[in-house]
Amino acid sequence: MSMQKGSTAQTEKSIRFGNGPGRMSGPIVKPKDRKGTIKRIWRYMKKQKAAMSFAIVLVLISTVLGLLGPLLIGVIIDHYIMPKDISGTIGMAGLLAIVYLAVSLFTWLQTFIMVNVSLKTIQMLRQDLFDHFQALSLKFFDKRTYGELMSRVTNDIENLNSALSQSVIQIFSSVLTVAGVMIAMLMLNWMLALVTLLVIPLMFFATNKIITYSSSNFIKRQRDLGDMNGTVEESISGIEVITLFGKEKEVYNKFSDANERLRNSAMMADISSGFLGPVNNFINNLGLGIVIAAGALMAISGMTTIGVLASFVTYSRQFYRPINQMSNLINTFQSAIAGAERVFEIMDEIPDLKDSEQAIESSSFKGEVSFTDVSFGYGGQKRILKNISFEVKAGQTIALVGPTGSGKTTIINLLSRFYDVDSGEIYIDGRNIKEYKIQSLRSKIGIVLQDTYLFSGTIMENIRFGRLEATDEEVIHAAKLASAHGFIKHLPAHYETRIESGGTNLSQGQKQLIAIARAILADSDILILDEATSSIDTRTEIEIQKGINTLTKGKTSFIIAHRLKTIENADMILVIREGEIVEKGSHEELLAVQGFYYDMYKLQFEN
Amino acid sequence: MLSFSVRTAMIKALPLFLLSEIDRQGKCMQALKALLSYMKPYWLFAILGPFFMFVEVAMDLIQPTLMQHIIDDGIASNNTGYTVKMGLFMVGAAIIGLAGGLGCSVYSTRAAVHFATDMRKDVFQRIELFSSRNIDAFGTGKLITIVTNDISSLQRAVMMTLKIFVRGPLLFVGSIIIVFFTARELFPILAAVVPVLILVIILFTKKSGALFKKVQEAIDKVNTRLQENLAGMRVVKAFGRQAFEKQKFANANNELTKVNISAEQLIALLMPILLFLVNMGIIAALWMGVIKVDNGSIQVGVILAFINYLNIILNGLMSSSNVLMQITRAFPSAERVQEVLAMELDIEEPSDPYDPRKIAGDVEFRHVSYSYSKNGEYVLKDISFQVKNGQTLGIIGSTGSGKSTLAKLIPRLYDVDKGNVLIDGKNIKTYKLQTLRETIGVVSQKGILFSGSIEENLHYGKENAALEDLKQAAENACAREFIEKLDEGYNHLLTQGATNLSGGQKQRLSLARAFIRKPSILILDDSTSAVDAVSESAIQKALKQEYAESTKIIVSSKISSIKEADQIIVLEDGEVAGKGTHQELLATNKIYQETFVTQGGVLGEYAKR
């Protein structure tokens, strides 16, 4: 058992959770800032104030009408049925029917409105969270699994939904009913009315206790759910490797751990929150008992009549019900708040890469690039790049070569501002890249990443990702330049063939071809190819080279490749080793130096 | 007589309604039924839950009677002893009720959570058995949603059923019976209203079933958008397509909200209609009542009692129809879960598996053809070759020619459509799957690593490998140097997809992961494409020296990686376009010659040697 203290531990002891492994994971989690979270949810709902106000008016009307029904029935029975006035009864029944119709209508309208309000609120929240993801930098995503993040957008937000759609209606109708009944009771007999109120503090106390306990469980449940989702997402995405290595059992065990943790926390959360109803019910019954006991005493001493006592019994039931509902509602809200907190936690992440205020939009780049004394590390002590300096004239082709892990991709990451330099400066066209709007900077740079990713959708859509307004002809032209046309035209539906998420139904090289076509279509001022042809056979590569050459004429381009043949013709080759530029020059110059490049080259082409 | 037939009609109505449901959503129901087997181990909980709820309801129903006794018999007649006795009874009933309520919460929750958790376990385990083809059929995104969301919604449905659903029908049927016995004069009203109520509920259930299916699909879309956005985050950022992605997500989000609203509004419509119908019953009771009171066939009290019971019926209906909606909501989920569980595994353990102690590693393909689409378009056509234990086979060929597909057939990720793959002369389909895969070390083209430490990832290759072995394998894969340079060394934590390693580092780790198994058959699918020349030649040396006994199948687009192979296959459009050693192919095969030239080789010079 971990170190739990105070009230929570007591509550836990009083509940038998049976024989299971009974292990609690981690310390008790407390909601961080319940009030703040509610306020933020409110800020979202507020946007639909008008609709909500209308719904509240409807709640008022339908509650009052709802109270009118029983009253009318009493009148009908006492004044029409008893005297056997048939036509009068039918007339009054007609009136009652109208009241009932109105009640139904207003009840429907108010839920109709609130369903809209809450679902729209949820939609906004979901969108905002997604939008915020787009603003966050890669540093943020480096730390998290997709499944865990997805869990926040789906499960956590969904929890809020169920709470929101009921909350407003219930809060108002409950308050109204409680107030109405209270007035009636006070008018009947104020002393008994006060007695009815006696158990209210007890209810508050019990509700509070249960909710504090269950809310910590809800938070734990949501966290475990996120973990479980993370594990599932990663395992299913990597299922092929799991199969190949026969690691089904180990992965299953890992999943099972998360699943069992979820089993425990889900059980705790649901059981403890489920206690609220019966406990309140019990307190209500106790309250009734006290009312009757007091009433009996008063009746004996003549302070009240049995008739009044009988109505009090009915009233106190009517009085306790909405209070119970409220306490249930708070309970639902706990689970919602646990979710909302996890949502807001992400929203509070401040994007560490942001446009500065004076950032400018650039219409196009000439393509002069220079690094001066750039140093960088991905966090931690280690510096990945050390004092990188080089200069590129507009229109040049630059090759980056060097051993794996030497920092070539990192240089590209910095140039396109996926990360910011620790020290030193990067200039494009004589301006520090931090002075450009990130969006405009990146849209002027076309990149084929080392790790290609394709989205589900047609081939056409995937290539068009490079330039959204491109026509079909332009897409096909780009595909031809990238030598992708050849295989696409053999696919069953040609350019309309559907690609699965991640491009799993294409070969690795085909994916790269499409990624190249995508970058070619983007027609940007600076082109970066990071191992863009690593999985492509060399005969096709030569073809692509031709396409790219015509395309990059007059444009600055960066090419990273291990197959040195690919980069022989570059204007300048930078040899990167352990984060430093060790050699710099054209192919011939570097060969003449007989240094590191020469060794690499010889190794690849010896014989 | 008439009322009797009405009553039997009434009693039949409920099961009838269920029957029609079975008819309509036969598939859903079957799915649900199949899934209910997960409740078996917890049947006691599943019974105890509603049972305790029953206790609570019973105690709630007793309370008014006890109270009435206290007032009528105790206080009115000043009988203190009786009052105290009844008072104690009341407290007792309240305590029993509390126990009932708590018990219900405990057992219903237990049943539901255990049910869902066990099911999730099985579904996950099942998915692990899926062949790549099975996975392709679903798509990973959908599988993920099934394991996470669908099962959760089933759990919610079960919990609701046990906690609340039973209560409604109980109150409903109870009230009808009581009315039949105590207010038979007004029973025709019930006989008229109740079928209409049930009809309405059936109608709504039907409609909402269809709607919720749409909701589920919309959720799928939102999830897919999200998952792809996260996985393709770098591409999105690189092209500055955030706005585009936001729009795409907004579309999915809109769609979801739209179908959600229509589904929820349908439910929102049900309540007022039920309310109205029951209230019409009250009106009818007043109308009929006044006539019957007038001709003296009933007392006013009967009307009052009837109205009370109508209210109870209403409450019962409202709560249970609400839950019914939640349950219909879970139908599509049940179907999807069942789909996974019932999916026929297309690669399964043979009935009498061959499980040799040692596999030498001779690999042979005999007239193998394979098609992904199964519509006659073959990706591999009539492939035959043979590699002897310890030999190296190189495979080279243009993009999309089927190299990876060929490699995937050996560990049975996919099964051949025609022909046979043999290992040590025996069809691989006869081998015990585990043994087969254990003898093969595959480095797939896409180096997939998992979040966790480097050591954990390497242990994937061989669970109980000593650190020394890990180091040796890393050394052979040329990974040791970079690993040991990391601050945390082998404990360095990788992110999901190992985005915190360079491309070449990832490849070298996946190489090391396969090396550590010391497999009889080593398959490297283009696994040095992102590795620099220096490292690659070191890896090749290691392959030759350390894995001399392993059969090596090396797929590469670099001639340098395969030229020393004992045999090289040139694959073109799924067919073997050439076979032989480097020299032989240089002399005879045009494709190979071309490839050689494009990689800086000089043919003339070669011919001289």
Ligand SMILES: Nc1ncnc2c1ncn2[C@@H]1O[C@H](COP(=O)(O)OP(=O)(O)OP(=O)(O)O)[C@@H](O)[C@H]1O
């Ligand atoms: N997101 C990241 N977080 C932490 N470390 C990283 C991250 N990306 C890369 N690194 C580390 O930075 C170093 C340089 O990586 P980089 O990707 O720049 O290498 P590279 O030269 O492109 O290699 P390759 O040729 O293999 O692609 C490596 O040691 C790598 O482990």
Ligand SMILES: Nc1ncnc2c1ncn2[C@@H]1O[C@H](COP(=O)(O)OP(=O)(O)OP(=O)(O)O)[C@@H](O)[C@H]1O
């Ligand atoms: N899961 C899949 N579903 C459908 N088609 C597929 C699937 N995987 C591959 N293909 C198709 O099968 C063909 C052969 O693919 P394969 O991956 O075997 O090529 P490859 O020779 O390995 O190419 P590369 O050198 O680019 O890796 C390609 O046309 C590809 O589009």
Ligand SMILES: [Mg+2]
């Ligand atoms: Mg790289």
Ligand SMILES: [Mg+2]
């Ligand atoms: Mg391949």
